[in-house]
Amino acid sequence: MVSPEESPVIPATELGRVFFVGIGGAGMSGIARVMLMRGMDVAGSDARDSRVLTLLRAQGAEVFVGHDASHLRDVDTLVVSSAVRDSNAELVAARASGLRILHRSQALAALMVDRRAVAIAGTHGKTTTTSMTTVALQHCGIDPSFAIGGILTATGANAHDGTGDVFVAEADESDGSFLLYTPRVGVITNVEADHLDFYGTGEAVEKAFDQFCDRVGESSDGVVVACADDAGAARVAERARQRGVTVWTYGRSDTADFRLENADFSGPGAVFDLVAQGRRLGRVALRQPGEYNALNAAAAFAVTQALGQPVDRALAGLKAFGGTRRRFELRGEVNGVRVFDDYAHHPTELNALLKAARGVVAGSGRVFAIFQPHLFSRTVNFQVEFAQALGRADEVVVMDVYAAREDPVPGVSGAIVADRVELDPGLVHFIESWSAVVPFVLPKLQPNDIVLTIGAGDVTMLGPEILEGLTS
CATH class of the missing domain: 3.40.50.720 (NAD(P)-binding Rossmann-like Domain)
Known part of the structure; x- marks a missing residue:
């Protein structure tokens, strides 16, 4: 880099x-x-x-x-x-x-010249937070430029050149290239060990986010927005404050500047009160489930305030947010079975997704997870954590590893994850053949079940096949 x-x-x-x-x-x-x-x-x-x-x-x-x-x-x-x-x-x-x-990232930085740049960084949640921020700013009357690593469900767009002076961008930390930006506002959703093929250690990941904060601090009015509930982000935020960088925090923590209170994550959409410095700003009802989406929304709201936007319009934008493709995206429903698709490819993302899924079924059905590990290095590094997260599902299919940019590693396959999932052995299945997954799953599905196709690879293509199979 x-x-x-x-x-x-x-x-x-x-x-x-x-x-x-x-x-x-x-x-x-x-x-x-x-x-x-x-x-x-x-x-x-x-x-x-x-x-x-x-x-x-x-x-x-x-x-x-x-x-x-x-x-x-x-x-x-x-x-x-x-x-x-x-x-x-x-x-x-x-x-x-x-x-x-x-x-x-250098090409993206070139497009941000002379714009108030907002860079959304973090191990997880970048795409959704970038999307929520964009929609919230649009509701504030701004026409921001944006570049997102996913597609807005409402518009089908992942990028736009706006007429306003704000540019919102998802800042990828995977290869350190997010340090090429000098944003006016920098968001840190969380900081965990990931992309260890590049960084080597979790400590090196945190050091990169320290540098990201310093890039934000180069602007006289720069603001870092960090999650107080995440241990890694909180450590990075505190060190940045000690170096004189302006930091705003968000979360359920009592110390957060933008705090979630009276939250309800049990249904198909997260609901919570948003409080800032003792002032109750309003009740937010998202269309997206789970605590993690509520935190993403709080981060997006904090960005609007760092840019001086009206509270009521920003909150309205969050309520109107229709989601991002491949982020708990409903692909369809047939015979009472709902099929969702999600990009989760890190244990923390997977755990949050399945926790939210349990709230969606609310005891009326089962959660059937189809998980495709992404990258051999990540599968080896997090095999235990992936298995622990998958234990939240009722039944699990683990596919073989999606190699992406890596060459195969002898002895590494989806089986090393499946073998560690703590469910009844009859409820955990390693299926090596991509084409064998749908025929295996279909007979097992019942009304009120939800199926999740999960991963950053071609597992996303299974959703339409499952829905088609349910109709026949």
């Missing part, structure tokens, strides 16, 4: 024709979309065609399927993410020709 000191921000207007390697990805496509809305010349490639590529072509991008050095004609700037391997033909050609090469 390029350090901030080594990578002065280049305004987007100076990038010329920009080529994205892996333009179909959630983060890359969003940046490309904003550039297209600003009238920039954009091209890119991806391994396979998709609806995202079709939409980018419709906006004016030149998009190729497959990677080839010949695609780089008349290109001024190449954009890559950490998922792009050094052997990629386009990256190799760009280096050989001396082309300007930017990391995805």
Whole structure:
């Protein structure tokens, strides 16, 4: 990862024709979309065609399927993410020709020049919090630019170039590149050990978030918004305060500046009172379940206040928030069985998801979890914690590992998670074949059950198959 000191921000207007390697990805496509809305010349490639590529072509991008050095004609700037391997033909050609090469985060930082930037960081909850913040600000009358690692359910968009002076961005910590931003407001939803293939230790993760706070502190009116309920975020926040950075906290803790009180997480939507410095601001009823979504909403609200927005309009935006795709997203209901899809791929996310799911069924049905581990390194590092979280479900299918950017590791499969789940052995199943999962699950489902397809890989494609199978 390029350090901030080594990578002065280049305004987007100076990038010329920009080529994205892996333009179909959630983060890359969003940046490309904003550039297209600003009238920039954009091209890119991806391994396979998709609806995202079709939409980018419709906006004016030149998009190729497959990677080839010949695609780089008349290109001024190449954009890559950490998922792009050094052997990629386009990256190799760009280096050989001396082309300007930017990391995805550098390209996003270029779009934030001259905007009040809001960077949403944290081990979990970034996408939902970024989405909630965007919608809350829209209800305040601002038209913010935004770049989200997911898609807003209401609009189907993951990015937009707004007319206002605010830019809300999901800040990915996985490779340290979130330290390339200098935001006016920086959110830290939580800080836990993750992406240890990059950081090595949990202590190194916390150190990166310390640096993130200092980046926020470079602005004279910068504000860090941190979760008081999360031990890691609270430690980072306290150290930042001691260094003179302005910090606001949120959570259920008595010490939080924005506090959740009288909360009810037992139903399909979280309900709570929001209190700031002893002042009761209002009762919030979210459409999304679980304590974790209530905390995300509190973070989003704190951002609106850091930007000086009206309380009533911000609260109205949170109540109107329709969700983000792949975040407890209802894919459909057939014969009394509801199928939800979620991106959870860390034990804390998985635990929060299944805890919320128990509130949704409220004792009237079962929770059937279909979990696909993501990355071999993460599966090894957190096999026990994944198994503990899955113990909250009534019945579990563990699929094989979705490799993503990693090469297979001998002896590492979804079985090492399934073997540790503390449920009756007849209720935990390791199914290695992707295509065998739906036929196995369908006969087991009963009215009032909910099915969760969980993970950052292609497990998301199972939901429609399950629904189709339930209709036949």
